[in-house]
Structures are given as C-alpha cells and as structure tokens.
C-alpha cells in the first residue's frame with residue numbers, strides 16, 4: 001500500500017470531498033479504494049443517496065441576527081460541537097496503517113463522536129484509549145454466536161462506550177460486484193478481526209493465542225460475524241445484558257420505526273449502509289420524513305448515507321434527523337493523510353455546517369425545521 005501521510009499538509013488537502021476522493025484513489029491500491037468507494041449491485045442506491053439531497057432546495061430567510069451561532073447537538077445526554085458523528089466503518093487499516101486509531105484521534109481533536117465498528121482493525125479498547133473524553137458508541141454486528149456478541153458488549157461497557165448501535169441491515173454481506181470482480185475481501189484477509197482476536201471468550205476456544213495469520217481462525221471469525229436468524233425477539237436478550245442505550249442502524253421502513261418504538265429502543269439510524277447492502281432500496285433521505293413523523297421526537301432519529309457537505313446536514317435536520325453520520329468522506333481523508341486527513345475533513349464539515357446555517361438565516365441548529373426547505377418540482 002502506498003501511503004503519503006507525512007508529506008501532505010493541511011494546506012494541500014482539498015476542500016471538496018470529490019477532490020479528496022480522487023486523491024484517495026491515487027493514494028491507496030485499487031482493492032481498498034474500490035472497497036470504500038463502491039456499492040452493492042449496479043450501485044443505484046449508492047447514487048440515489050447523494051442525488052436525494054438535490055431534490056430539495058434550501059429557502060433562506062434573511063435579516064435575522066446570525067452573528068452568534070449554536071451548531072451544537074445533544075444526543076442521549078451528551079452535547080457535542082456539530083450535528084454529526086462518525087459512522088461505524090470497519091477494517092480501517094486497509095486505508096491507512098493507523099486505521100481507527102488515527103480517525104479516533106482526529107475525532108477527539110474536534111470533539112466529534114465516534115462509533116467503533118465490530119469489524120475494526122484495532123481492538124475497541126485501543127480505539128477508546130485514543131478518544132480522550134470524546135463520546136463513543138460501539139457498533140455491534142450481533143454474532144450468530146451469542147456468547148461472542150455478549151462478550152463484546154461487556155467489553156464496550158468497560159471501555160467507556162456509552163451506547164450500542166446494532167446494525168440490522170447486514171443479515172448477510174451485500175453483493176458488492178466490484179469487490180467480487182477484484183477478488184478483494186478485507187474480512188477474509190483478517191483486517192476486521194481485532195475485536196475477536198482480543199476477546200477472552202474467543203481466545204478461550206484455542207489452545208494458543210488466535211492469530212490473524214491463521215486461515216482457520218479467520219474462517220471461524222467470518223463464519224460467526226453475521227446472524228441471518230436475528231429477529232425483534234433478540235432485542236430482549238441484549239437488553240438483559242446491558243443497561244446502555246440501544247440504537248438500531250438500518251431502519252428504512254415506517255413499520256420498522258414503529259416496531260423500534262414498540263420494543264423500547266433508544267434511537268434509530270435511518271440508513272441503507274451507504275448503498276453497500278441492498279441495491280435498489282430507498283435512499284435514506286427519501287425514507288426519513290415519514291419515519292420522523294412516526295417517531296414524533298420520542299427517541300432520537302439519526303441518518304446516514306450520502307452526507308457530503310454542510311447543506312446535506314441542514315436538509316436532513318429540516319426533514320427530521322437530530323444528527324447525521326459521516327461515512328466515506330472521513331475515510332478518504334484517512335487514506336490521503338491519516339489522522340491529519342480525517343481532522344481536515346471534520347473541520348471542513350464543522351465549518352461548512354456553520355456557514356450553511358448562517359446563510360440559511362438561522363442562528364441555532366436546534367431551530368432548523370421544515371420551513372427551511374422545499375422539494376423541487
């Protein structure tokens with residue numbers, strides 16, 4: 001892998017995500033770049049995610065005093081500087097050797113909440129150690145091996161993660177044609193194995209410490225990551241094992257929003273996994289308004305998939321999202337310039353949200369509502 005980390009300064013990093021994406025395509029090899037960049041199937045959902053934001057205009061109102069602005073967000077009792085957190089993204093060492101440790105440090109520098117993936121390249125404890133006091137949540141792929149799932153939740157609690165995000169759209173891995181054509185699978189390469197290899201329950205199953213270099217160990221992990229038999233009933237089990245708030249990531253249908261409320265979850269994330277799972281499914285932004293209508297502010301509603309700039313965040317907020325998650329853009333920063341690249345992306349996003357808010361005529365993100373936007377005819 002080619003890494004240009006130390007030679008790139010903030011000054012040289014571009015301010016648009018599309019340029020950063022181009023740089024990333026030259027900074028890392030084809031396999032990892034395609035892995036982050038592509039989607040499932042013919043990528044219609046991937047395209048729809050970004051396009052959906054263009055279906056809406058912001059209609060600003062002026063001559064409001066916007067000299068002091070409050071862009072902060074409060075979620076699950078925690079306040080942070082801007083209305084976004086980092087989406088859980090696994091296998092980050094394929095983009096930069098320091099992987100999640102670099103992105104965690106950048107999140108900490110900006111106070112942006114971090115969601116650590118089950119499939120991280122570094123153990124969740126090491127990621128936590130790089131986050132300082134920054135809010136952190138743990139994303140759980142509820143393993144078909146329940147003992148493993150529960151052990152990971154325990155470790156996340158111990159390491160100071162304050163919520164569990166259960167991803168529900170990954171009963172199986174999506175059909176990612178480009179990755180299949182490239183014969184590239186970071187999971188089979190053991191790049192997302194760290195949380196398993198460091199798990200006492202997992203370790204207890206081997207005579208000697210399990211290693212990412214052992215194909216049998218990696219096969220064992222790949223076989224237990226996902227759980228196609230998971231149902232709403234399983235939520236009861238996790239609730240018996242943790243007092244942490246539980247968010248469900250991957251809600252797209254109004255009925256699932258209703259069920260989430262019925263089952264007492266603490267938050268939902270409207271997401272299609274960045275178009276990486278079910279191709280042809282609805283874009284997150286399109287799914288948002290009717291879900292927000294059902295939830296009626298009873299629990300937080302988050303959104304990801306397609307967030308690229310400040311105006312996207314403001315539009316999502318106007319359509320009912322409390323907070324959004326930033327996905328691919330920070331990985332492009334990581335690929336190009338490690339921690340510094342991620343920090344660059346986060347600071348640009350914080351600034352872009354602030355400018356968009358002011359130019360929309362609002363002094364506080366909390367006041368943004370549907371009067372701010374209009375659907376294109």
Ligand code: FNR
Nearest residue numbers: 036087088089090117167273274305306307327328
């Ligand atoms: C992801 N995503 C993801 N989601 C999750 O719940 N657990 C995970 O381990 C991962 N891993 C992952 C790897 C890569 C390379 C990508 C691009 C995405 C999905 C992620 O959390 C988020 O839903 C999407 O990235 C949002 O779409 P955009 O904004 O990146 O297009």
